[in-house]
Amino acid sequence: MQPSVSRDFRASALRQTVVWLVVLFCLVAVLPAMASQFKRIRDISVSCNDALTCDVSAYNAQSELYTVTFRRRASPDAPVELVLGVRETLTPGSDVLLEIDGAEIVRLPVADLSYRAAVYEYLFRGREEIAALMGSAKTGRTLRVSYRTRGVDTVSRFSLAGFVAGLIFMDEVQGRVGRPDALQADGPGTSGGEGTIREVVSFSDIPFQLRSEFTSPSGSCGGLQEQPFAKLGGFDAEAGAGVRLIGLPCGSGDAFNQPYAFWERDGPRFNRVAFPVIAEEGPSTSSTAWNVEWDDERKILTSLFKGRAAGDCGILNRWAWKTGESENAFVLIEARATAECGSGDPQSWPIVWPVGG
The missing domain is CATH 2.60.40.1880 (Invasion associated locus B (IalB) protein)
Structure with missing residues (x-):
């Protein structure tokens, strides 16, 4: 499933982006896209996957x-x-x-x-x-x-x-600053507990209620082998109001885009979570998010669908996880998009949502 695009996209530019994606997909080896947080500090590199x-x-x-x-x-x-x-x-x-x-x-x-x-x-x-x-x-x-x-x-x-x-x-x-379990930025604070993220690195780690969605050829997230699944980084995190949020690689992506699906777990119940997006025709929803980064402290999910490997064109969505008395949901707080590759940092792309932002 391709992500929704904003009404600011010209149809010709969108078609051109799709053509570029197809051409690049054919030219490069098909490897799973890796979602992570990365920082280079002098001669040291730090890389964290979505399970932190x-x-x-x-x-x-x-x-x-x-x-x-x-x-x-x-x-x-x-x-x-x-x-x-x-x-x-x-x-x-x-x-x-x-x-x-x-x-x-x-x-x-x-x-x-x-x-x-x-x-x-x-x-x-x-x-x-x-x-x-x-x-x-x-x-x-x-x-x-x-x-x-x-x-x-x-x-x-x-x-x-x-x-x-x-x-x-x-x-x-990893949210350890000021806690005794920190490696460097330690302090007297309390260490995590129920709110700690659990990494999901194999099909056996997936709750059995959802496992067939990944292991069955007819499952909604089938088509991804266990070894690339482990590298991509699924997670199970405390999400407030007594529920947990499960985010897992869902199906095969292309050379630089990987879809993810999310479920809300409330006791024995699992609900597939939808993502509000802005489509050409107006507000809509998507069942997947692409190349995600999860901020566990702020409960914010960022998705970047790349128009090409450099990530200098495409669609950026950012959602906040909100809990309520009757339901919990992702709320779209920012959307940016451009079909003009070479546009640099996604934070500088034209704003699609909020309108007039």
Whole structure:
């Protein structure tokens, strides 16, 4: 289902955008669009999916072991995981040595790492070792990783500039600022609880009442395999008034657009949530939102349908989740659109809603 477009769109411009989408879809590999919050801080990258699982990563594109990542899920008691991205598998029986500014911090036997072949990652969950590594990284300048691959001893070096700021951004996205479970911006506040987002990363995580919508070929959200589903980031979040809001990738998208569907869960009852939009003919609703970002603290959902990969044309919608005595619903608070690719930041696109805004 294509998203609605504003009445300000010229029919010819809309047709041209659709043609561009079809051409680009045929020219590029069909990979699922990734919805996330991302920030680059000096030499550190922070990426969080819609379930608020966040990665704080240092990169060295020239190395076979090219990334060192600290990963944490959104729940208050979630541990930090160490993830090593590799191009070649590590030699069995060898060690991975991590040093900061010349001092050995952690030595990890390869046998203690879990290898995920599908994504070329080694995963380590030792809490004490990871805490020691993060503590040194907060005050350090350079991380040096020594390892053996293909029978050759190799070294990768990573700048830690921006690491502390990256942890702060992760705390902000996950709503931990001022709480004791924050990694950097901690404080005496209470940690989350019932309001914590639960990540949905497999079909088995989907409530059984909805699962057939994804696993059955005739389901409304069928057609998306489990591996890309896991990467896209579904979530189950507390939404106020005793209900939860479930947002899940729904069906196959194209190279840079992924549809999502949402359900409101009130006890054993599940209600599919509609999205108010502005169509050419006037106000309407859509059953899906595209490339979503969920702000759990403010309960605001942002959707950006891209006219092309750069995201410099298309349709931007922003909804606020509102709870009421008789019903709960998404309320459209902003809509912007343009068919003129090259228009830059979506926040600068022409306003479709509110009228005269």
